[in-house]
Amino acid sequence: MKKQDLLQELRNIRSVAMASVDAQGNPKNRIIDVMLADENAIYFCTARGKAFYQELMMKPVIAITGMNASWQMIRLQGEVEHLTKQVMWIDKIFMENPQMKQVYPKDSRYILEAFKVAKGVLEWFDLGKEPINRECLRMEDDVQLLQDGYQIQTNCIGCNKCLSSCPQQCIKQGKPYHIVQSHCLHCGLCYELCPVHAIRKITECA
Amino acid sequence: MKKQDLLQELRNIRSVAMASVDAQGNPKNRIIDVMLADENAIYFCTARGKAFYQELMMKPVIAITGMNASWQMIRLQGEVEHLTKQVMWIDKIFMENPQMKQVYPKDSRYILEAFKVAKGVLEWFDLGKEPINRECLRMEDDVQLLQDGYQIQTNCIGCNKCLSSCPQQCIKQGKPYHIVQSHCLHCGLCYELCPVHAIRKITECA
Numbered sequence: 001m002k003k004q005d006l007l008q009e010l011r012n013i014r015s016v017a018m019a020s021v022d023a024q025g026n027p028k029n030r031i032i033d034v035m036l037a038d039e040n041a042i043y044f045c046t047a048r049g050k051a052f053y054q055e056l057m058m059k060p061v062i063a064i065t066g067m068n069a070s071w072q073m074i075r076l077q078g079e080v081e082h083l084t085k086q087v088m089w090i091d092k093i094f095m096e097n098p099q100m101k102q103v104y105p106k107d108s109r110y111i112l113e114a115f116k117v118a119k120g121v122l123e124w125f126d127l128g129k130e131p132i133n134r135e136c137l138r139m140e141d142d143v144q145l146l147q148d149g150y151q152i153q154t155n156c157i158g159c160n161k162c163l164s165s166c167p168q169q170c171i172k173q174g175k176p177y178h179i180v181q182s183h184c185l186h187c188g189l190c191y192e193l194c195p196v197h198a199i200r201k202i203t204e205c206a
Numbered sequence: 207m208k209k210q211d212l213l214q215e216l217r218n219i220r221s222v223a224m225a226s227v228d229a230q231g232n233p234k235n236r237i238i239d240v241m242l243a244d245e246n247a248i249y250f251c252t253a254r255g256k257a258f259y260q261e262l263m264m265k266p267v268i269a270i271t272g273m274n275a276s277w278q279m280i281r282l283q284g285e286v287e288h289l290t291k292q293v294m295w296i297d298k299i300f301m302e303n304p305q306m307k308q309v310y311p312k313d314s315r316y317i318l319e320a321f322k323v324a325k326g327v328l329e330w331f332d333l334g335k336e337p338i339n340r341e342c343l344r345m346e347d348d349v350q351l352l353q354d355g356y357q358i359q360t361n362c363i364g365c366n367k368c369l370s371s372c373p374q375q376c377i378k379q380g381k382p383y384h385i386v387q388s389h390c391l392h393c394g395l396c397y398e399l400c401p402v403h404a405i406r407k408i409t410e411c412a
Binding site: 015016017018019020021025026027028029030031047048049050051059061062063064065066067071073075077102103104105107108111112127130132148150165166167168185186187188189191192201203 | 256271
């Protein structure tokens, strides 16, 4: 999947979950509409009086997740940018999302403020097919990542324990054995069972 | 809405978003199935090898949100309890959610660990109807809360500014004027416009 397809898919799903962190360091989560998408970013808005707005202004990071009708999930975690030219952005959002006029009629729309997410990590995860499928990329340069996955190192002794226990059968023989990353659940069962600790956890982007 | 109806509705929606906080204090968010619900709690599971598991064990707080087909949202933010008797819980989850056997066949299911959420704040929000409707309650005692809302105080001068600008027309005349809490968006427009600062922000449960 390409970055712009994933961003467009978030816009198609439209009502996605957006998580922020409050002043106490606790997570908050609510359904918010993706109002616009272009090839590099998604855009949303929230009202200045809401806790969500305060949280984003205090700590401009976000974790977004949505699921489409085919049970494919998209995740985006990254930085939030508070846009300049708010009136222009809010008017653009209302033009492309006319249902917003029902909720915020007339000039009440300007209690809303628009934000953009253009930096971070995009993940696509398809649990509905067999084998499961996943992909992860960094938005800034479209580079593929192995976020939160596992890798088998050269001290693998080829004992077959990981291969025979993997719930998704995504481990292949070789020297060393290897994990087909796109089909891995990241469950960690191979990591726990390896008798020589040849499997390491990777976190390419913390 | 009663607590147990909201918990059951989260189970009916099933695939909901669950947000946690990572070691860096950033939010993470992913789609997880609500596996069981009873009158006091919901239950879910995740694999020991996943970042989500590590995050919950480090900081056992969660923010859940889901939306049903009628565009009604349910939110639950609270404490996560790591269950004892894991084998019993995982077997119960697989009994009531047989599709899980496809993803974690045979004994691979025991890489999963079960969690419960029984303490926190439950919120129900219906944006699809006019007027919009919301309710919020504390799980421990089923008491209604006015979380993150606004209240008009006795220094209100009855100037009508809030009433005439409210996007949801949920402010009523009186001494002082008052906000019909169940129809309030929490947008904060009245709060910004009040010439005598008679409106205060409430956060009953921070």
